Every structure is written in C-alpha cells, then in structure tokens.
Amino acid sequence: MIWDPRYYSFIVRPTRRSGHHHEKRWLPTSRHRYPYSLAASHVDMGVRRHRSDRYNSQHAHHSSNSKFQGDMLKLHNHYRARHCAPPLVLSQQLNQIAQSYAEHLAATSTFEHSGNQLGSEQLGENLFMQWISFGRPTASGREAMQSWYNEIGMYDFDKPKYSKETGHFTQMVWRSSRKLGVGIAYSPKGNEVYIVANYYPAGNTINPGYFENNVLPPNC
Numbered sequence: 001m002i003w004d005p006r007y008y009s010f011i012v013r014p015t016r017r018s019g020h021h022h023e024k025r026w027l028p029t030s031r032h033r034y035p036y037s038l039a040a041s042h043v044d045m046g047v048r049r050h051r052s053d054r055y056n057s058q059h060a061h062h063s064s065n066s067k068f069q070g071d072m073l074k075l076h077n078h079y080r081a082r083h084c085a086p087p088l089v090l091s092q093q094l095n096q097i098a099q100s101y102a103e104h105l106a107a108t109s110t111f112e113h114s115g116n117q118l119g120s121e122q123l124g125e126n127l128f129m130q131w132i133s134f135g136r137p138t139a140s141g142r143e144a145m146q147s148w149y150n151e152i153g154m155y156d157f158d159k160p161k162y163s164k165e166t167g168h169f170t171q172m173v174w175r176s177s178r179k180l181g182v183g184i185a186y187s188p189k190g191n192e193v194y195i196v197a198n199y200y201p202a203g204n205t206i207n208p209g210y211f212e213n214n215v216l217p218p219n220c
Helices: 063-082 092-108 141-154 167-172 210-214
Strands: 009-010 035-040 124-132 179-186 192-200
Touching: 009 167, 035 210, 063 141, 063 167, 063 179, 063 192, 092 192, 124 141, 141 167, 141 192, 167 210
Parallel strands: none
Antiparallel strands: 009 035, 035 124, 124 192, 179 192
16 A cells, blocks of 8 residues: 655744644744644655653643533534545544654643554644744644645645645545544643644555545535
8 A cells, every 4th residue: 555655744933923834844833923834745745853851751641631621522524424434433532642742842842743643543633833933822733733734725626635734634535534633732831732643544645546535525
C-alpha cells in the first residue's frame, strides 16, 4: 500500500498582537503569531520526535477536557455528515495519545507532527495552535475546525487527489476513518494553546481510487 509521505503546517499570519498564520511545510517552520494548523499524512518519514519525560508522563487524562473532546467530536461529525461520511467515535486510547502530544507541544513550544502510531499503524493528525501577546487565548474547537474545513474551497472534487493545501479538510471528512482522539494544552506562560486531533484509520491515502471513495462532495 502506498502512503503519502508529506507533512506540512498550516498557519494564519497575524495582525499585531494575536496571531493566525497559515503556511505549508515539510519541516518545522519559524514561529509566527497566531493560530497555526498542521495536517499530517500517515507515514513516519523521519519526523523528529521530541518525546521528553513530560511528553511521556501520565498527565494524559484531564477530566476538564471531556467537554472539549465532546464538542470536537460533534463538530467533526457535523462536517462529516455533509460529505456522507459516517460519524466518528471518541477513543480513550487516542485521546490519551493526542493529549500527551498536546502537552509536549505546549511544554516545548514546538509545532510539528508526532508520527504517533496505534500499534504498527500510523495515525492521521491535524494540529492547531493559537498565540497571543498578553493573556490567555480562548481555546476554540470551532475555530480550529473551521480553519481546517475552509480548505474545501481549494479542493477539486472533479479531480480528487491529495494536496498539502487541503489535507486538513480531506482528513476531517475521510469516510474510512472511524475513531477520533483530541488533546488540548496551554504553554507554561498560558499565552499559547495547542490542539491535537488524531484519526484512525488515517486518511489521505494516495492509492488510486482512495480520494474518489473517501472524500465526497457536500450534499452527496
């Protein structure tokens, strides 16, 4: 089976003190102010793994995140229903993986893919980050989801294929994905928030016919 090896980030460029920034990349980019999004395909192509002790610590479950995880699940399934994709279910195992990695990103102030796996299988992964100069950013699952879904405007349903410009969107609505894990964490100073979404099975498979069968047009 052929997997797409590209990893890239999606960042929204900021205005003054709070940041949104969009960019595509293989390797980690320089830091910018504002929400970043990053989507991964599901092959580990040597992406660096900074798995510190904190990342591997047992702080994966936070009951306060349950509502956020539930909200993210509802938003995913709202968008998926538009594309005739079956609803996802939350996986506690994936939640732990996503939460641990969100805490790692927040603790180290890095923004790059994890290369996380479930057993021997690579997970799909979308990342989002928001930064402000002062105070604490509002953690908005809706904003993260909207930034990923807005890529639909660049997707050509008449010529379905993988593109790094649309990888967040295609993973969100990928019909073969069944399970979702969500993590959220703040940086030590509290002015950065990181959101991690992991998917199983991973989407964005570039074998012939996969995009035609897994990314359907809205109101299909």
